[in-house]
Amino acid sequence: MTLKKIVIVLSLILWPLGLFLANKPLDFLSYALPSSLLALCYFLYIKGRRNLSFLSILAIPFVEPKLALFPLLFVAGVFIWKKERARVFVLLALSLITLLVNWKGFRGQTIFTPDYEARQEVIRNTQLYPSIFLARLFHNKARIYLNKFDDNFFALIDPNNYFFGFHPREIQVANQNLDKFPFLGIPFFLYGLFRLSKKKNWELTAILFVSGLLALSVLSSFDRNDFILWVPLGLILVHGVNEFNFSFRKRALYYLVFSLAAIIQIARLLVIKL
Amino acid sequence: MKKETKTKLITILILFVTVSLGILTRFYKLGEVPHGLYLDEAGQGYSAFSILKTGKDEFGMSFPVVFRSFTDFKTPVYIYLISALIPVFGLTAFTVRFPSFIFSILSIPVLYLLIKEISPNKLGRTLGLIGSVLISFSPWHVLFGRTNFECNVALFFFLSGVYFFYKGLKNPKLLLASAAMLGIAIPAYHSQRLITPFMIGLLFLRHRKKLTSTSHRLYLISGAILGFIILLPTLSVATTPGFLARASGLNIFNFVKFPPPGILPDISGLLGLIINNPFYLSLKEFLALYFSYLSPRNMFILGDYGPRSSFPELSTYFVWQFPFYIYGLWTFFKNMRNLGELKFFVLSLLLIAPIPAAVTRDPYSTIRALPLVVPQTIIIGLGLIAFYQLLRKRIYKVLGLLAFVVIIVYSLARLYSSVIILNEYSRASFWNYGWKEVVTSLNTLDPDLPVVVDIARSEPYSQILFYLKFDPETYQRENFEVSLDKYYTDMSRLNVRKIGRITTKHLNWKEELKKEQYLVGDSLAISDQQIEEHGLSLIDEIYYPDGSVAFRIVKTNP
Numbered sequence: 001m002t003l004k005k006i007v008i009v010l011s012l013i014l015w016p017l018g019l020f021l022a023n024k025p026l027d028f029l030s031y032a033l034p035s036s037l038l039a040l041c042y043f044l045y046i047k048g049r050r051n052l053s054f055l056s057i058l059a060i061p062f063v064e065p066k067l068a069l070f071p072l073l074f075v076a077g078v079f080i081w082k083k084e085r086a087r088v089f090v091l092l093a094l095s096l097i098t099l100l101v102n103w104k105g106f107r108g109q110t111i112f113t114p115d116y117e118a119r120q121e122v123i124r125n126t127q128l129y130p131s132i133f134l135a136r137l138f139h140n141k142a143r144i145y146l147n148k149f150d151d152n153f154f155a156l157i158d159p160n161n162y163f164f165g166f167h168p169r170e171i172q173v174a175n176q177n178l179d180k181f182p183f184l185g186i187p188f189f190l191y192g193l194f195r196l197s198k199k200k201n202w203e204l205t206a207i208l209f210v211s212g213l214l215a216l217s218v219l220s221s222f223d224r225n226d227f228i229l230w231v232p233l234g235l236i237l238v239h240g241v242n243e244f245n246f247s248f249r250k251r252a253l254y255y256l257v258f259s260l261a262a263i264i265q266i267a268r269l270l271v272i273k274l
Numbered sequence: 275m276k277k278e279t280k281t282k283l284i285t286i287l288i289l290f291v292t293v294s295l296g297i298l299t300r301f302y303k304l305g306e307v308p309h310g311l312y313l314d315e316a317g318q319g320y321s322a323f324s325i326l327k328t329g330k331d332e333f334g335m336s337f338p339v340v341f342r343s344f345t346d347f348k349t350p351v352y353i354y355l356i357s358a359l360i361p362v363f364g365l366t367a368f369t370v371r372f373p374s375f376i377f378s379i380l381s382i383p384v385l386y387l388l389i390k391e392i393s394p395n396k397l398g399r400t401l402g403l404i405g406s407v408l409i410s411f412s413p414w415h416v417l418f419g420r421t422n423f424e425c426n427v428a429l430f431f432f433l434s435g436v437y438f439f440y441k442g443l444k445n446p447k448l449l450l451a452s453a454a455m456l457g458i459a460i461p462a463y464h465s466q467r468l469i470t471p472f473m474i475g476l477l478f479l480r481h482r483k484k485l486t487s488t489s490h491r492l493y494l495i496s497g498a499i500l501g502f503i504i505l506l507p508t509l510s511v512a513t514t515p516g517f518l519a520r521a522s523g524l525n526i527f528n529f530v531k532f533p534p535p536g537i538l539p540d541i542s543g544l545l546g547l548i549i550n551n552p553f554y555l556s557l558k559e560f561l562a563l564y565f566s567y568l569s570p571r572n573m574f575i576l577g578d579y580g581p582r583s584s585f586p587e588l589s590t591y592f593v594w595q596f597p598f599y600i601y602g603l604w605t606f607f608k609n610m611r612n613l614g615e616l617k618f619f620v621l622s623l624l625l626i627a628p629i630p631a632a633v634t635r636d637p638y639s640t641i642r643a644l645p646l647v648v649p650q651t652i653i654i655g656l657g658l659i660a661f662y663q664l665l666r667k668r669i670y671k672v673l674g675l676l677a678f679v680v681i682i683v684y685s686l687a688r689l690y691s692s693v694i695i696l697n698e699y700s701r702a703s704f705w706n707y708g709w710k711e712v713v714t715s716l717n718t719l720d721p722d723l724p725v726v727v728d729i730a731r732s733e734p735y736s737q738i739l740f741y742l743k744f745d746p747e748t749y750q751r752e753n754f755e756v757s758l759d760k761y762y763t764d765m766s767r768l769n770v771r772k773i774g775r776i777t778t779k780h781l782n783w784k785e786e787l788k789k790e791q792y793l794v795g796d797s798l799a800i801s802d803q804q805i806e807e808h809g810l811s812l813i814d815e816i817y818y819p820d821g822s823v824a825f826r827i828v829k830t831n832p
Contacts, residue, residue: 128695138587138691150575150593158571164562167637183558186565194607261554268549271541 003255004245010262011188011241012234015180017266019227021273022176031227033063034070038208038231045204054078054091061098065105066225069218071095073211081203110218111148118144152217156226159186162233175223179269180230182262185237187254191247192240199239208232281399288403289386295682296382296410299689300375300419305368308421309698309819310707312582315422317343317736319370322356324746332739334750335761339461339507340517342755344733345765347516351431351462352424365743370422377430378419382406384430388437389652392615397659401616404655411685413692414590414640414647417583420693425644428463431455432470432645439477440615443484446493453497457504464520465630465642472626480618516762524634526559532635534559566638567628567646570596578640581704585692590640590647592685595654602657616652624649699819708816708824709737712794715814715827716776719792723829725776726786728795735771735778744773783808787830797823 020028037056044053054075061068072095079088099106107113122139129135160166163186165177181189196202209232216222216229244251311319321331321341330336340347355373363369389402409415418426435455442449459470478485485494511517522528534555541549566572574596577589584590591599610617623645631642658678665671702708712734716725727734739749752772756764770779781799787808793800805812810828818824 125696128699129691134687134691137687154571154575158569159565160562160569160571163565164558167562167566183561186561261557264549264551264554267545268536268538271538271545271549 003252003259004241006259007188007241007255007262008238010259010266011181011185011237012230014182014262014266014269015178015227015230015234018178018180018269018273019176019224021269022178023224027224030064031224034060034067034225034228035230037063038212038228042201042204042208042231042235046201051087054087058091058094058098060228061102061106064225065102066109066219067215067228068099068102068106070211070215070228071098073214074207077207077211081207109220111145111152111220112218113220115144148220149217152219152222153213156213156216156222156229159189163189175221179265181233181237182258182265184258184261188240188244189233189237190240191244192236192238195243196236196239198243199235205232205235205239209236285399285403289383289406292386292403292406292410293379293382295407295686296379296419299411299416299686300378303694304375304420305366305371307694307698308582308701308705310702310705311367311370311709311737311740312422312704312706313344313733313736314348315367315370316706316709316740318348318353318422319356319365319367320736320739320744320746321348322353322370323360323365323740323743324750325353326357326360327746328750330746330750332746332749332753333755333758333761335758338761339511340762342516342761344736345516345519345767346523347519347762349424349428349461349463351458352422352427355427365740371420374422374426375419377427378415381415381426381430381433382410384433384437385409385648388433388440388619389616391437391440392619394612394614394616397613397616400659401652401655404658405652407682408595408651408655409647411682411689412591412647412651413577413585413588413689414644416689416693417585418641418644421582423583423641424463425465425641428459428466429644429648431459431462432466432473433648435459435470436473436477436619442490442493442497443481446490449485449490449493449497450500453501454504457501460505461508465644468630469626469645472629473622476618476622476626511762514762515765519765524636526563526633526635527556529556560632563634563637564628564632567631567643568624569638570599572638573599573650576638578638580636580639580641581701583639583641585689586696586700588688588692591650591654592688594681594685598654598657598661599650600657601660602653602655605656605660606653620649620652702818702820703824706732706734706737707818709734710741711816712825712827713738713741715816716792716794719813719827721775723775723791724789725792725794726781727776727778728781728793728799729769729778730780730799731796733778735773738773738776738778742773749773788832789830790832791830793828793830794825796825800826800828 016032019031023031037060041053041056044050044056057071057074060070072092075088075091075095079092082088119141122141122144125139126132126135155161155166158166162180163183165179166175192199196206199205209229212226212228212232216226219225248254318341321343324330324332325337331338331341333342335342338350340350341353352373356370359369359372363372383406386402386406389405390398392398393401415426432455435452438448438452438455442452456470456474459466461467484490508517515522522531526532526534529552534552536555536558537550538546572589573591574589574593578584606613606617606620613620627646627649628643631639634642636642662671662674665674719725727738729735738744753768755768756766770777781793781795783804786793792813793810800810804810805826805828809831811831812826813829814827815823816825816827
């Protein structure tokens, strides 16, 4: 096994291993299955089996109803990007049906569930303003949902979320604060992102990430379900390692340092959880 | 009218509007909002007052290089600036916040000039104007332009120094001005002790050929000597514990004081040596902190966690700026080769500015990383320009400009909502609201009775000195903390302070109840139960804007 392959394996193993150790096996399975379907979709797509690849995406809500919005967003993404209109209309209808079938399980898990405390805060804050217009401009029901969406969205695009489990001293509440990728993998990830357009099927990677990002942002708690992003983010990271390999001659030293730090990170995980 | 003259006139007009916008966002209720005066602000104000009246600070030290204050050794530039203002405005909250305001405003045109100087010709003027417009209502920059924080003053000197450096490449005499500005920036704020030398090093390396050419050599050496002379007082105390107090107190690499996060105490031996390796853990923490300054989550949503270094419901940037930031980053990296000196400056500052903040424990400390506002604002500006260029038809361009104006108005309303309304209501206690009212109330009470002020949760002596405008000479005489030869080295603190008839100390009920006197404390120090239990007479209560009790003044009945 070359050093590059070791780097790739170490980069990808941390998130599933951490998630497995932090949860009961059956729960882990419910988080891992959507991700596996996503990986299957990517695999089938690059093999040219597009219909089958889209079908694997449509299966996700049946495994995890919280992700019922994902297929719809994914198909919309393909529609915008690829303009495969005929196929996409059928898929759009199917993903809508999927959403409706899973509506009950989905709705209660979203940011749109009534929040009594937030509403009370809106009422309290509106009393402070000299003008009703100004009060309503900044404190209203829509803003409650918008703020929750923003909180999720920005947490999901935060590099600290993926490489450091947010901040080392950030208090663990509803979030397991898992280290998802080795922290010295940041250069690979950024380089992969920077050169994403050079990746084969990069559009699919981007659509998978963006639809996952939006589908998770509407959830009241995205923790653990965010494992579906392991596939697109992992693909970008691996692409970064590959590009790194082409672009930098003196890469071996960094690979070694990275591997050493990643092994310590994995060892710490095993020691803590076992 | 020539086209060039017309462009110049439009530029001056936009710059005038921009500076006016900056003044509006910073000067409105300056000194009144935030209501209250934090102990550091009052401490700096009284140190300046003491220097003005006696030539010594409150500890009796003549013209200190760093001010002992709460043994956190405050940087000197800001305090000497306040000293100069007290004869004009008096010792008020307005005065102690005025230097922040004025240098924050001056930074706006300096930023324009700097961006124009270092950008490619076509981009310079537009990007300079957009950058200065964005900074004029930037929540990050506005906050430190309304309150007493040294970082804004330091940023002005830093930006001016870099601007004169670039000017100095063409006109070498200006290297002297650059050296003077950068020389002042270093002692002006703690984080500039790292950022400025780093930037000087990088600028020198990049332009070494020009700087060491015969035309520039003499001015380079003269500038270095001038900078050295300005820094001489700072260098003379640079190794003292006082000077290093902030760095050693907050440094994440200080393993003795703060073990790195993630230590597993049950693991020892060889395994412990590997997985509890302090270098590994600290490197991880440093990188986590470093990247937190580049994280959109912190920039656009969370902001600074500190209640005095942020406004409620407002981050360091407005959320609407996020897409332009991303597009700006894309544009920047895509066109990096054509951006010349702008590329160098933005990248250098983007990478250097988080370092001093990232070596301290606090996540996303916007005070320490303030220079980061410059490259990030430039990137947002690039995004806005690139977006505008996407609009092909004239009507779209007009609509785009109109939308930008609407967004500015909305952002101003949001600033008003956060700074003037929500901050006042919910964060008055963090700004130590109430001491002015306490002092006013004490002045109306029986002057023959002594007063004891509790210090369990705060050290209000600086605020009492400030609002009483207490004679510095008397205070110096009656309160001895350390001898002057140990001013920068001895970290011991005085627990009991005498301010005329007022004593600040920890309340000792057994002692305090023996004689007739006034007691001052918060609602925990003097609770309803204690008033009843000790038979105290409630003289006055000071309330926070949210209606809760801030302080109580009671009289003992022995």
